Structures are given as structure tokens and as C-alpha cells.
Amino acid sequence: MATRVIPPRILGKLRYNTASKPLNSANSSLSPTLSPSPSPVLPPPTSVLRPAAADDLNFNDHHKLFSHLPTSDLLRSAAVLHATAVDPLVDFGTWLLRSNLMNVNGLREILLASVRHSFYNHFCAGEDAPAAAKSIRALNSAGLRGMLVYSVEDALDNHACDRNFHGFLRTVDVSRSLPPSSVSFVIVKITAICPMSLLERMSDLLRWQHKDPSLSLPWKQDCFPIFSESSPLYHTTKRPEPLTPEEEKDLELATQRFFELCQKCVQANMPLMVDAEHTSVQPAIDYFTYSSAILHNKTENPIVFGTMQTYLKDAKERLMLAVEAAEKMGIPMGFKLVRGAYMSSESKLAESLGHSSPIHDTIEDTHKCFNDCSSFMLEKIANGPGGVVLATHNIESGKLAAAKAHEVGIGKVNHKLEFAQLHGMSDALSFGLSNAGFQVSKYMPFGPVETVMPYLLRRAEENRGMLAASGFDRQLMRKELGRRLKAAVF
Ligand SMILES: Cc1cc2nc3c(=O)[nH]c(=O)nc-3n(C[C@H](O)[C@H](O)[C@H](O)COP(=O)(O)OP(=O)(O)OC[C@H]3O[C@@H](n4cnc5c(N)ncnc54)[C@H](O)[C@@H]3O)c2cc1C
DSSP, rough: OHHSOOOOOHHHHHHOEEEEEEEEOOOOOOOOOOOOOOOSSOOOOOOOOOOOOOOOOSSSHHHHHHHTTTTHHHHHHHHHHHHHHHHHHHHHHHHHSSGGGSSSHHHHHHHHHHHHHIHHOOOHBSSSSHHHHHHHHHHTTTOEEEEEEEEOOOOOOOHHHHHHHHHHHHHHHHHSSTTTEEEEEEEEGGGTTTHHHHHHHHHHHHHHHHTTTTTTTTTOOOOOOOOTTOOOTTTOOOOOOOOOHHHHHHHHHHHHHHHHHHHHHHHTTTEEOOOOTTTTTTTHHHHHHHHHHHHHOOOOSSSSEEEEEEBBBBBHHHHHHHHHHHHTOOOOOOEEEOOOSSSHHHHHHHHHOOOOOOOOSHHHHEEEEEHHHHHHHHHHHSSSSSEEEOOOOOHHHHHHHHHHHHHTOOOSSTTTEEEETTTTOOOHHHHHHHTTTHHHHHHEEEEEEHHHHHHHHHHHHHHHHHHHHHHHHHHHHHHHHHHHHHHHHH
């Protein structure tokens, strides 16, 4: 694509810097402000987030932000981001890739090849583990780290769970083979190692037990609170039957898989991040996460991290309850904070069951919840064990969190705090934070194009709003490409 836009002679002359010095951190004179408590049960964070000092972060210096990117990569990124911002193009692409045309021999190969050379190369780390390792090395030389995401979809039976489980184990091996600290996390989806139907049944039982504590769950191990007083329980309309002996056997197998994966991460000293998914199965996912954290998080730095979706109305209360319980038990706990990626399906499900959406009524409420939860976690880790990953493309949230980290005295290169963005998204935010000295990771899914396709389609659909908001990145990329072109020509 690059050679079609700019003649190779000039392209070869386009230069980019390969070194960047971290910016000195500005002295923040922020004073804490009291935040109202969202929960009657637990104390609120002692302060709300406030913007970073102006010279602490710089997201506008396109020369510096993209200094690590070769021009060919910059051109491809700009082209892909421009394409994903055009709604009719996204509609047509997603329709095409979901249509029966994908079953027509010849056409299928052509479509997959075009996806591979555009969206796949932009958003994914490679087709297999060695390719992903190569991408991580390149990323690391640009000052960022990688979160290795072995891309698999939901498992329906034990056979699929076993296959996925071995893929996750191999991912830990790959991360071990890479330069120390170039991989920040290995990611796991519980829906890939425990059958979906079982996760739904467990979630039903956990919900019912929250409603009626007399319900006995013999399989349930120690865990932190999964629900708060305001958690919606509408998914479970009647008292569920206990797990059958066959389901209990499947649960044993799933528990064993997750246990072995955690153990392997403990041996590799590699944190394991559990992704959050639909609310229909999230109680069971939290159960697996919290019960494993109790077993494996032994030192100050947690191995097992959970994910909190702050677009949910009860997110802040649940986060505070889980953190408080972990503190009481002396277990260091880590959380990744996200806004959440299943907005339309959550609203549709709630509506179909005659309930209001579990998601905040306005996007401002979601932003506030994300920022409040960030503030809460930053204060916690500043004063104790645990860790937090702030996974967002939102520049305002990035600035606020950076200022808060500074205010509470969390050193920038600090193993307790990590910022994260999806590979191929919000490079300006990633490099801006990294240039300011923070640890920043990219979430890097890898796997064959066909396997990663559902991930790509989800990104296109679920993050439509976010992709449109990538205008900031696109604008900076255009400026930087213009600058390099001028430098090459004159
Ligand atoms: C490293 C990483 C890991 C991730 N892991 C997970 C995961 O495990 N589970 C998961 O669910 N998601 C995950 N995500 C996806 C994340 O939830 C999306 O990035 C998110 O949808 C976009 O949020 P943002 O913070 O980037 O904010 P922005 O760019 O500000 O995006 C705001 C988005 O919020 C949505 N939104 C939320 N609440 C509302 C509301 N009330 N009204 C209107 N719009 C609303 C909109 O769709 C909009 O796109 C991850 C993201 C990253 C970067």
C-alpha cells in the first residue's frame, strides 16, 4: 500500500527516530478533593481524579509520538483506521464476512487474504506463537510491552476446553522465551476452558445463593464477594437445580485446567489476566478468578488478576467489596479496569427479560465510574499490595489517572500500575504515556485469521463508537506522514 501512495524512492528516504527519552515528570501540585461515597457499605476513595499537569503528558507531538513507527507501518495504520471510521464500509465488511459468500471456495480465500493484509495485520500480533513473539519484540524495542492473547472462542465441550487449555499453556511458554518484562500478562478467557453451559448454570446458582443464602453449593470454594446489594439478578428467574454429577465432573476438570495454568504462571512469574465477558456468565468467571487468587496470590505482586467492567452500574460497589475482602484475608489482588465491550447484547438481554439495562444510563456515568474506580485502585496500590491495569483508549481517563498516580506517589515505572490499549488502537495515548515514563502494554491477540475473525468482527461492531473516536490518532498520523513526506522531499 505504501508504494502505491508514495514512490519507493521517496519512501526509502522517509526517516524516523528510533530513540526517545522519557519526559521528565512535571511536579504536580494537585490537592485531593473528597469524592461522595457510592456505597453505604464501604468508604469512598479519598479523592477524585484531576487532569495531569500540562507538561506531564504530551499527546500532540506527533513527531515524538510516532518516532518508533516505520513509515510503511504508519501508512497502513492510518489507512486501516480511516477505513474503520467509515460506517457503511464497516457494515458492508461485517455483512460480507458473516455471509454465505464465505463458504464459496476461491472467494473465501480472497476475502481472508484481504482481511489478513489489512485489518488482521493492524489489530493482531500474528498467526502463531513465534509470529506473536516477533511482534512483541518489535513493540518492546519501541518502549511498550505486550499482553499475549491466544485467540479462541467460547468452548462448548471438554474437548474444545482441553485444546484451548494447551494453547494457553503454550502462550506462557512463549512469554517465558521473550526478553524479561516484554510481556506484562498472559490473558485467559474462562469461557474457553470451561463449557459455556456450565458457566451459565454456575452463575445461576451463585445468583440464587446471593438471593437465598440457605442454598448450599457443595462445590463452592472460598472466594471474595461476587455481588453487591445493587447487583441485578434478573438472569435467574427460578431456583436452579443443583449441579448434576456430570456437571460436577466437568467443573472439576475446568478447575483443574485453571489451577494448572495458574501454577504455570506462578512458576514463570507471569501475571495471568482473566478477561470479563457477558453478565450471564460473569458471576462464574469472577468465582474462578477470586477462588484462584486466594490460592495463588501469595507475594506482594498478584499472579491472578480479574477484570471489572465499569459500564455496569454495580461495578464500583463490587470492586470495593472484593478489594476489602482481599485485604481482610491478606490476599494481594489485581484488577484490570475496562469500560466494557458487550453493551448492545447486555441491553438487549435485559430488555428481553423485562428489566432495565445493567449499564449506566449515560456515557458520562460510565466515564465517571471508570475514573472513580481508577482513583480507588490507585490509592489502594499506593498504600498496599495489589495491582491495577487501566485498559482504556480514553485520553481524558489516561490524563486523570496519570495525575492521580503522581498525586498518590506511585512511581511511573512501577510494577503495580500498567496502562493498556488494544494493539492497533490509540497509539498516541500509548506512546504519550510511555514517553512520560509509565508502563504501557498493548493487548495482542494472535492466531490464524479464521480463528481471530470473531474478535475482529467484535472490535468493528462493539467498538464502533471508539473507532470513530480514533479521529484524534488519525489526525496525528496524517500530520506525521505529512512531516515525513516534506522531510524526504526537501
Ligand atoms: C487492554 C484492553 C483489555 C480489554 N479487556 C476487556 C475485557 O476483558 N472485557 C470487556 O468487556 N472489554 C474489554 N476491553 C474493551 C473495553 O471494554 C473497550 O475498550 C471499551 O468498550 C472502550 O472503552 P474505552 O475505555 O477505550 O473508552 P472510550 O474510547 O471512551 O469508549 C467509550 C465506549 O463506552 C461505551 N459505553 C459505555 N457505557 C456507555 C453508556 N452508558 N452509554 C453509551 N456508551 C457507553 C461506548 O460504546 C463507547 O464506545 C478491553 C480493552 C482494552 C484496551
